[in-house]
Amino acid sequence: MAEALRPYRALLGSRLRAQMAYRRSFAMDAIGSIAVGMFEFAEIYVIFAKVEFLGGLDFAAAALLFALANLGFSLADMVVGHADQLPTYLRAGTLDAFLLRPLPVLTQLITSDIALRRVGRAGMAVVVLAIALPLNDIAWSPAKVGLLVTAISAGVSIFAALFVCAAAVQFWLIEGSEFTNAFTYGGSYASQYPASIFVLPVRVLFTFVIPAAFVGYLPTLVLLDLPGPPGLPSWLGWCGPLMAVVTWGVALIGWRAGIRHYTGAGS
Amino acid sequence: MSHATSFIALFCAHVAMGFRRWSTYRLATAAGAFTNSVFGLIKAYITIGAIGAAGGSLAGYDAATGATYAWLVQALIAPVNIFGWQELALRIRSGDVAVDLARPVDPQLAYLAADLGRAAYSFIPRGAPPLLVGAAVTGLTLPTSPLPYVLGAISVWLAVMLSFACQWLVNLAAFWLLDLRGVRTLYMAVSSVLSGMMVPVHWFPGWLSTVAAWTPGPSLIQAPIDVVTARADGVDALAIMGTQAVWLVAMLAVGQLVFLAGTRKLVVQGG
Amino acid sequence: MSMAIAVAHADSATDAIIDVRSLSRRFTVRSPGGRLRRTKKTVDAVDALTFSMQRGAAIGYIGANGAGKSTTIKMITGILVPSSGSVVTCGLDPVRQRKRLARRIGVVFGQRTQLWWDLPLRESYRTLAAIHRLPGDSWVARRDELIDRLDLASFVDTPVRQLSLGQRIRGEIAAALLHSPELLILDEPTIGLDVLSKERLRVFLAEQRALHGTSLLLTTHDMDDVQRLTERLVVVDHGQMIYDGDLPGLVHRVGAERVMVLDFAAPTPPLEDVPGTRLVHSEPDGMRQRLSFVPGHTTAGAVLASVSARGEVRDLSIEEPDIEDVVRRLYLSTEPYRQ
Structure with missing residues (x-):
């Protein structure tokens, strides 16, 4: 096992060392990253300065939802966020270099640029989570503790899969790669709000097509013992890991097709 | 030909060049418009949800005008270029900025002209799709008289130029910093809130609206939308545009001074 | 496969x-022709x-x-x-x-x-x-x-x-x-x-x-x-x-020319009639002259032997045919057969 992972340890280690080498840049980036998280939360804060409830959640619950969603996205963004820069990799010939090494291309892509600088945003999300959890009146049980942990890992996993989907699609959409932002960053944006505020078709879109609601909203409903809006029974909150598996399935099929397209085997 | 007319001809040539350059990225434009529209969808329902929770009216917005605000934000993101550009920063880092200095045009004005061309191009293809989607999905509430549109057009152009002037300063940081990513991220995060891009500035709690009022932020997004939707009309609209103009002149002037300082550093240290 | x-x-x-x-x-290459029509060709x-x-x-x-x-x-x-x-x-x-x-x-x-x-x-x-x-x-x-x-x-x-x-x-x-x-x-x-x-x-x-x-x-x-x-x-x-x-x-097949660059110890008259060569260039004083020859028709040794008889060669170098040129010649020579 240790030997199987040796290449990735080396790749990740060298990436991290390279990023830490430019300390001032790293510090600036980390500050920028914290700011992104802060100002995203500012949007929630501003709204709740004027209203008491949004989509059936109070400020504490909305903060909990925000923290879960933002933690999931920012960790995924840190690990795989660079994948949606695929056209840059294609232009620089980096993908050819990957193909000439005895490792799967996707794992090389993922380990090629872990963005440690984005840790600031994840840290911000952890802080909000730590404040929001005690503010909410949660009837804790072992099951709910388990749910919290699996919800966070499922969230990371879902967004990571969405980034891989985005990368796969970009094999075809070189110039139009920004299309995929609608689903990655758009999914992240949608996941930070209660899905109950959307009209039904949009709610379905951001639950079952882009599984954004599984990251923050649905687990929050379970934690707080709240009923879901029409179309989203709250038991769905337990299904995050399942959605993560499904999303990864789609991502891997798409990635395989993308590589086949790139090497000229497909279409 | 007098100096003034030759200057205008040169400026217009730069505008045309900027327009043509951007018109070649058609697929990228379509992709951007699509993404703006999807975000508009999310933003419109957040806005409607918040207004509904406030009892149907929030700081003067009802559900219809609130949604309209969200869609207009999405339409303005590309022309006003809230996410910024880094061409100048890259040229400073590579030393190519020396070429810009050697040209017989003021670099700031040349870049501004090219940016106006870019904005002119992006106005319809990036602005229309979110508005059309908005009209179809939530409906839009727009004034029926022509005056707000005329004033709104001017206000949008002031916002475009002001956004340029702010980004010009961000880019100039490249004279002193090796890597601008952190600065750009910071600027984007701050400006996206203070401009009213996330939620209307009118919703801000007291302390935050005080902070916003002391920055050019609201002049970028909130101001042109207030004018074009006639939330502010008559003297109010002129006052808003006056504020925009003051910020514009101030930021352009600061940009000139900082550029001068930067090039002096370049000359002294030889890049 | x-x-x-x-x-x-x-x-x-x-x-x-x-x-x-x-x-x-x-x-398949798409050339962005008109606004709507894009021609595809293989x-x-x-x-x-x-x-x-x-x-x-x-x-x-x-x-x-x-x-x-x-x-x-x-x-x-x-x-x-x-x-x-x-x-x-x-x-x-x-x-x-x-x-x-x-x-x-x-x-x-x-x-x-x-x-x-x-x-x-x-x-x-x-x-x-x-x-x-x-x-x-x-x-x-x-x-x-x-x-x-x-x-x-x-x-x-x-x-x-x-x-x-x-x-x-x-x-x-x-x-x-x-x-x-x-x-x-x-x-x-x-x-x-x-x-x-x-x-x-x-x-x-x-x-x-x-x-x-x-x-x-x-x-x-x-x-x-x-x-x-x-x-x-x-x-x-x-x-x-x-x-x-x-x-x-x-080189033989395309008849590509090599060029011999000769530096003489003293001014030498232009080498116009060395067998199997062509004078490409002679500096006015004749101190440096360039002869082209086709390998196969003659050899560098033979050229040097005839040149040495006319003046003292201080230094020489041989410029090989440019590969692009050889390929171009080869392409031209094979073109009729490829139709």
């Missing part, structure tokens, strides 16, 4: 390290190419820009799937067995870096050793050998982005050789290098071949590379093979 064909291939050409049969690759980047390379051989793979060299290399290395025909490299199907093949070949694309721009070479090598799962003790010796022979010691701890082109290429070649591949494929390795760096690189590559028996496939624009490093030339044009043989044969 099925495994069955791959196996059959390996049997039929037992000692071939590269075996290419009727290899073709077509691309281009044969590689067209029915067949050749086989013996283990331990060195081949210069030559052609003008766009002749199909890079496309061929991409198919040989498993980056690109052939449209038709087959390729077997090291007895493997390059696309299906990409990872196994990657352990056995080394590739350098001169214009594109495979190193990490923000890491020093030493760190890149450590990472590559891990990627290839090289055993902990053996690769260090190999790395030190490469550092020594390629003279990398003075910059092995400098981030790659700060290296000069020549330093970087040497670093790239060491990276490609770290896992001791059987086959080394170099795409334009000397392009943009100064004379000294080119020479150093050639000495190194010749030495590696002699020491380890590494097979070498090289694309280049540089006639000296071909002359010094390979014994066989494959020339392609428009995706088709137009020559397969050695360099003198090629």
